[in-house]
Amino acid sequence: MNFVHFVRVVRWLGWVAAAASVGIVLVALVYEAISGPHAGQDWWPAARIWRQLRTTVWMAGASTLLAFLLALPAVLALTQTAHGWPRRLLSSMIVVPLVTMPGVFAYAWMLLSTQRHGIIAKLLGIVGWNTPGLEALQSAWVMATWLWPIPALVMAASFEHGGRVGYQLARLDASVTAAFLRGALPMMRAPILAALGITLILSATDSTVPPLMAASDVWAVEMMAQASTSARFDRPVGYLFWQAWPMLALIALVVLAALPGLRAMAQWGESHDSSDLGGATASPGGNVDRSKARRPGITWVVSCLLAAGITIFPIVVFAIELGSGRSSLTDTLSTAARTFRNDGLATLIAGFLTGLFACCISTAAIIDPDDGWAARLAARVLTAGAIVTAVLPPELTGTALASFYSRISDPLSRWSVYDCTPWPWTAAMLARYAFLPVCVANLLNRRIPEGLLGQARVDGTTGLGRIAHVRWPLLALPLAAAAMLSGCLAISEVASSVLVQPPRFFGGSLAVKVDMQMHYGRQDETIAMSMMLIVPAMLGASAVLMLLRGRSRLMGR
Numbered sequence: 001m002n003f004v005h006f007v008r009v010v011r012w013l014g015w016v017a018a019a020a021s022v023g024i025v026l027v028a029l030v031y032e033a034i035s036g037p038h039a040g041q042d043w044w045p046a047a048r049i050w051r052q053l054r055t056t057v058w059m060a061g062a063s064t065l066l067a068f069l070l071a072l073p074a075v076l077a078l079t080q081t082a083h084g085w086p087r088r089l090l091s092s093m094i095v096v097p098l099v100t101m102p103g104v105f106a107y108a109w110m111l112l113s114t115q116r117h118g119i120i121a122k123l124l125g126i127v128g129w130n131t132p133g134l135e136a137l138q139s140a141w142v143m144a145t146w147l148w149p150i151p152a153l154v155m156a157a158s159f160e161h162g163g164r165v166g167y168q169l170a171r172l173d174a175s176v177t178a179a180f181l182r183g184a185l186p187m188m189r190a191p192i193l194a195a196l197g198i199t200l201i202l203s204a205t206d207s208t209v210p211p212l213m214a215a216s217d218v219w220a221v222e223m224m225a226q227a228s229t230s231a232r233f234d235r236p237v238g239y240l241f242w243q244a245w246p247m248l249a250l251i252a253l254v255v256l257a258a259l260p261g262l263r264a265m266a267q268w269g270e271s272h273d274s275s276d277l278g279g280a281t282a283s284p285g286g287n288v289d290r291s292k293a294r295r296p297g298i299t300w301v302v303s304c305l306l307a308a309g310i311t312i313f314p315i316v317v318f319a320i321e322l323g324s325g326r327s328s329l330t331d332t333l334s335t336a337a338r339t340f341r342n343d344g345l346a347t348l349i350a351g352f353l354t355g356l357f358a359c360c361i362s363t364a365a366i367i368d369p370d371d372g373w374a375a376r377l378a379a380r381v382l383t384a385g386a387i388v389t390a391v392l393p394p395e396l397t398g399t400a401l402a403s404f405y406s407r408i409s410d411p412l413s414r415w416s417v418y419d420c421t422p423w424p425w426t427a428a429m430l431a432r433y434a435f436l437p438v439c440v441a442n443l444l445n446r447r448i449p450e451g452l453l454g455q456a457r458v459d460g461t462t463g464l465g466r467i468a469h470v471r472w473p474l475l476a477l478p479l480a481a482a483a484m485l486s487g488c489l490a491i492s493e494v495a496s497s498v499l500v501q502p503p504r505f506f507g508g509s510l511a512v513k514v515d516m517q518m519h520y521g522r523q524d525e526t527i528a529m530s531m532m533l534i535v536p537a538m539l540g541a542s543a544v545l546m547l548l549r550g551r552s553r554l555m556g557r
Helices: 002-033 047-079 085-099 102-113 118-127 135-147 149-170 176-205 219-232 236-270 298-323 329-339 341-364 373-391 394-407 423-433 435-445 450-458 464-491 510-518 524-532 535-554
Strands: none
Touching: 002 236, 002 341, 002 373, 002 394, 002 423, 002 464, 047 085, 047 135, 047 149, 047 176, 047 219, 047 236, 047 298, 085 135, 085 149, 085 298, 085 464, 085 535, 102 118, 102 135, 102 298, 102 510, 102 524, 135 176, 149 176, 149 236, 176 219, 176 236, 219 236, 219 394, 236 394, 236 435, 298 329, 298 524, 329 341, 329 524, 341 373, 341 423, 341 435, 341 464, 341 510, 373 423, 373 435, 394 423, 423 464, 435 464, 450 464, 464 535, 510 524
16 A cells, blocks of 8 residues: 555656646747737748748758668668567667767767868768758758667567568568568558658757758757747747747648657557567568577678767767877866866756656556546646647747746745756756656556456456556556656757756756857867767667566566
């Protein structure tokens, strides 16, 4: 019974955290936007904004296409690799770039592009990297190296939940690659479209990569400037909404196009006999050839090299830069630690709180079929709200929370929630990343073995008791892993953190501080900290391994 009380407290904390983050963003957006533009504010964007939107859409489209092409080798490897360490290793390596701060990739390419001598400068000259007018394409490439894990993981899961049938039929008279492209991909169309839609939205709303690639004339960079301007208005979220409505309309259209794929992915939780990240190779007769699939082949090796190469690329660039610096590596690391110590500790606190409360929110999203209609409706609203705030432009999220918490805080007081605590910052991270454990909770909750639930019913356990004693113990490890992934993403977030980091806390966002320093060019301390910011990505990879192990345990594998 004590454990039931514990789970009840965790769920209540989750609801409070969701209301104070996701809820505030949604309510503020609707309440302030419904009143229309401010006096003197033109709701129709100027020609400059439309030009920036066109550039942004073109850049995001190119990034999405490149991410899809980068993902194909990894998907082929995952679909031909059976359960075990090869697939877990490749899956964890795939996710590392996604959890890495995107500015890290952009900074590495910026440092390379400013080389004037040596073989690197000659190679860049041959490929025309520094050709004027290609800044948007360069940004697209850098964002593709950051976002390609999204289509890779979604396609690998979609193969198991639909694409395998077409693959097995095509394999009767085609090679492995041809069977995948001609047989599996058409049956995976809806989930792939959803994954590409998510990639497109993230590419279009990122404001950290384009400036480092000298492509500042894009929509996201303009919105960062507008977010600073919005503080002068009595309805800052409303002002920003009417400045951002064309991008919001584009996001809404992309989401509508992705809805069939999202519905298909939501139904994956009801399948109890397949893997979420690929499976074994099928023989021409349709049977799964486990003996061949267990031996990593050339496709697996190439995919691992590709994933590792993308991840290691900035590390190699930073190591070369530090090796040619004026100070020794030890002195550089020591100076960087002293310079960014407070910001680093504050960021770790915000990341830990994000992971902790994201786990609580996902626990609140767990429902039992015997729950009343109100509880089921509330869980669905929570899930929908977390997904909506995740796809909103981060400037809107940060502005909404900064506006709300600054208004309820007395600026003349020696202590206030907004000025002195990391909660508004944490709330912004929850609004952006709590959807990960929430979606995991919704998907895996459907896979709880009916035998265990039936035994609990026979024993007279109902409602919260079944959640506490049957569902939550089986879901705890996957939820903790997904929450850990949310915390790692929070550590590297910039766009909304810059708006909500507490002004009187002992430190601010390390990612924001490093991102600002990146624009000053070659600084050994900044290069060293950029290298250190890859560490949370390694933790994110560990979280993926935990998630896979927890899912396998839930499936009885």
